[in-house]
Amino acid sequence: MSIDLRSDTVTRPSEAMREAAADAPVGDDVYGEDPSVNELEAAAAERVGTEDALYVPTGTMGNQIAARVHADRGEEVLLDRKSHIYCWELGGLAQLSGIQPRPVDADEAVPTPAQIDEAYVEADLHRAGTGLLALENTHNGRGGVAVPPDRIAAAAEAAHDRGVPVHLDGARLFNACVALDVDPARMVRDVDSVLFCLSKGLGAPVGSILAGDEDFVEEARRVRKLLGGGMRQAGMIAAPGLLALDNVERLAVDHENAAALASGLDALDGVRAADPDTNIVQVFTDDLGVRAETFAEACEARGVLGGHHGPYLTRFCTHLDVTREDVDDAVDLISDVVTELSA
Numbered sequence: 001m002s003i004d005l006r007s008d009t010v011t012r013p014s015e016a017m018r019e020a021a022a023d024a025p026v027g028d029d030v031y032g033e034d035p036s037v038n039e040l041e042a043a044a045a046e047r048v049g050t051e052d053a054l055y056v057p058t059g060t061m062g063n064q065i066a067a068r069v070h071a072d073r074g075e076e077v078l079l080d081r082k083s084h085i086y087c088w089e090l091g092g093l094a095q096l097s098g099i100q101p102r103p104v105d106a107d108e109a110v111p112t113p114a115q116i117d118e119a120y121v122e123a124d125l126h127r128a129g130t131g132l133l134a135l136e137n138t139h140n141g142r143g144g145v146a147v148p149p150d151r152i153a154a155a156a157e158a159a160h161d162r163g164v165p166v167h168l169d170g171a172r173l174f175n176a177c178v179a180l181d182v183d184p185a186r187m188v189r190d191v192d193s194v195l196f197c198l199s200k201g202l203g204a205p206v207g208s209i210l211a212g213d214e215d216f217v218e219e220a221r222r223v224r225k226l227l228g229g230g231m232r233q234a235g236m237i238a239a240p241g242l243l244a245l246d247n248v249e250r251l252a253v254d255h256e257n258a259a260a261l262a263s264g265l266d267a268l269d270g271v272r273a274a275d276p277d278t279n280i281v282q283v284f285t286d287d288l289g290v291r292a293e294t295f296a297e298a299c300e301a302r303g304v305l306g307g308h309h310g311p312y313l314t315r316f317c318t319h320l321d322v323t324r325e326d327v328d329d330a331v332d333l334i335s336d337v338v339t340e341l342s343a
């Protein structure tokens with residue numbers, strides 16, 4: 001069996017989650033009558049301290065709904081060049097909502113107030129204007145960076161000063177909260193909407209939460225229906241999501257495993273591994289002169305799955321289904337790969 005470190009999306013639901021799915025009381029959620037979905041939405045809103053929350057099938061749909069609710073057609077979304085919304089959602093802003101991205105290089109994962117001031121566009125006869133600032137925490141493309149709440153607040157303030165709403169793609173929000181020991185409600189206090197996934201490190205089989213104030217969620221519910229995300233007896237997939245909320249504290253284990261993996265790999269000749277904030281380990285093989293695609297293939301042949309995310313950047317991700325023993329084994333196996341590739 002391979003050690004699967006491609007992503008925390010590969011986690012499988014526990015027995016308890018499977019039982020919760022089988023036993024879930026259900027109703028038609030489009031009519032607002034699914035008790036399990038209603039319970040999950042209430043628990044999720046309470047967890048992040050928002051007025052309301054909406055269960056959505058995926059993180060991608062949640063982000064796209066949020067952008068559409070906040071921004072009008074033609075308007076710009078200010079975001080980081082390496083953000084998930086910009087890089088990995090099929091140009092959904094443009095395809096689905098006629099919104100155009102305005103990327104900036106947020107080297108520290110979140111645009112600075114100065115970058116926001118500079119990239120902001122005032123609407124006039126020639127320009128559609130900035131309709132949204134989209135942030136990401138943890139920041140996947142920059143290596144699972146956990147952004148502290150004061151930096152989120154500073155960015156949000158710069159946007160709000162100009163009347164621009166703020167959405168937080170917190171697919172891994174709880175990884176950031178656990179890594180920085182920050183209450184989730186504090187982390188999202190300054191943004192207007194937040195998306196977080198139940199299906200990644202938290203281990204639910206399906207589903208994400210989009211949270212905000214009542215007006216936002218009411219409109220988000222309509223857009224979810226428009227995009228085909230109004231589900232009927234969704235309690236069967238929402239019930240495991242409630243149990244996923246109990247898995248927040250254990251994310252610290254994934255972070256410890258990631259740190260062990262990074263230090264083990266960084267000790268190998270020709271390999272550099274960035275010190276991870278959370279559960280994502282970025283490994284660079286330029287000193288080895290081996291491209292990431294080749295490196296990832298060689299790792300796979302030895303039984304360790306990762307992903308190539310740049311010319312010389314391979315990503316390994318720890319999660320619920322990876323033990324410390326797996327991590328130690330992975331380091332040994334990758335050490336053999338490095339020896340083989342250096343020969």
Ligand SMILES: Cc1ncc(COP(=O)(O)O)c(C=O)c1O
Pocket residue numbers: 009057058059060061063084085136138139140169171172197199208
């Ligand atoms: C930062 C970030 N946002 C959004 C998503 C999208 O989530 P989903 O795969 O549920 O659509 C991902 C998925 O990996 C992600 O890493």
